[in-house]
Amino acid sequence: MSQDRIPLAGVIGSPVAHSRSPQLHTHWLKTLGISGYYIPMDVSEADLETVLRSLPKMGFRGVNITVPHKEKALELADTVTDRATIIGAANTLVFRHDGQIQADNTDGYGFTENLRQNAPGWAPESGPAAVLGAGGAARAVIAALLDLGVPEILLSNRTRVRAEALQSQFGRRVTVIDWVQAGNMLEESVTVVNTTSLGMVGNPPLRVPLDGLRKGAVVTDLVYAPLQTRLLIEAEKAGCVTVDGLGMLLHQAVPAFERWFGTRPEVDAGTRAAALR
Numbered sequence: 001m002s003q004d005r006i007p008l009a010g011v012i013g014s015p016v017a018h019s020r021s022p023q024l025h026t027h028w029l030k031t032l033g034i035s036g037y038y039i040p041m042d043v044s045e046a047d048l049e050t051v052l053r054s055l056p057k058m059g060f061r062g063v064n065i066t067v068p069h070k071e072k073a074l075e076l077a078d079t080v081t082d083r084a085t086i087i088g089a090a091n092t093l094v095f096r097h098d099g100q101i102q103a104d105n106t107d108g109y110g111f112t113e114n115l116r117q118n119a120p121g122w123a124p125e126s127g128p129a130a131v132l133g134a135g136g137a138a139r140a141v142i143a144a145l146l147d148l149g150v151p152e153i154l155l156s157n158r159t160r161v162r163a164e165a166l167q168s169q170f171g172r173r174v175t176v177i178d179w180v181q182a183g184n185m186l187e188e189s190v191t192v193v194n195t196t197s198l199g200m201v202g203n204p205p206l207r208v209p210l211d212g213l214r215k216g217a218v219v220t221d222l223v224y225a226p227l228q229t230r231l232l233i234e235a236e237k238a239g240c241v242t243v244d245g246l247g248m249l250l251h252q253a254v255p256a257f258e259r260w261f262g263t264r265p266e267v268d269a270g271t272r273a274a275a276l277r
């Protein structure tokens with residue numbers, strides 16, 4: 001791969017038009033004065049392997065991977081980082097100079113950095129964390145929380161067996177709570193995370209009873225459209241520290257941009273505005 005080529009990166013999904021990553025990376029390219037491009041690409045699963053093998057030949061340094069290709073991309077990669085193996089999905093691919101495709105997952109990093117930046121007093125090791133949902137996003141969040149030394153994760157999901165599967169994977173620091181009792185786990189939790197798609201534009205709201213939220217708890221919602229969800233509005237009223245989900249999207253992009261373009265970008269108010277444009 002020649003180094004004097006225009007550096008390219010992009011996001012592959014299907015559909016991909018809703019992705020905010022192009023605005024975000026393009027903002028960083030411009031503000032850092034890098035003459036590269038970041039391109040959204042709608043690719044079918046049948047074409048994924050051929051596309052991934054072709055992109056490096058055109059000057060691509062790597063791509064983000066979004067729904068529905070995160071698991072398939074992990075399978076197709078030549079090497080996989082430990083954190084992507086744990087999550088079982090890739091959100092970032094790096095096309096290495098030796099021709100190998102490396103799969104990574106920066107979602108857990110994005111989750112942690114978002115809370116570190118926006119809830120400065122957050123002490124995750126000081127008490128249990130309540131996690132709502134047991135999909136791919138929950139897996140990244142649980143791995144990140146365990147890395148931070150959270151003593152116990154109270155995990156609740158509509159489909160209990162999916163929560164139990166995560167408990168089997170992550171071990172005894174994860175306790176499964178019935179979905180109908182999810183409200184009860186909030187009382188002792190110093191961290192509360194919604195990883196379900198409830199509350200997202202076009203989906204029903206999260207209806208879990210929220211009167212148990214603890215004053216001072218750090219509450220975050222991975223949903224960022226809208227930015228203010230019922231969970232965050234109620235948490236604010238209860239005296240919690242609230243952090244919206246947009247920051248996770250911004251922070252998960254930082255290590256990818258750095259690997260592809262060689263400069264570490266900042267996440268600031270300008271970055272948020274660019275992603276919302």
Ligand code: ATR
Pocket residue numbers: 132133134135136137138157158159162195196197198204
């Ligand atoms: P992601 O990768 O974003 O986590 P996912 O794997 O499809 O996406 O997971 C979506 C999560 O939202 C799951 O926890 C799902 O619950 P189920 O495992 O029971 O499907 C949750 N979810 C979606 N719609 C829901 C609804 N109407 N009520 C409760 N939970 C819902």
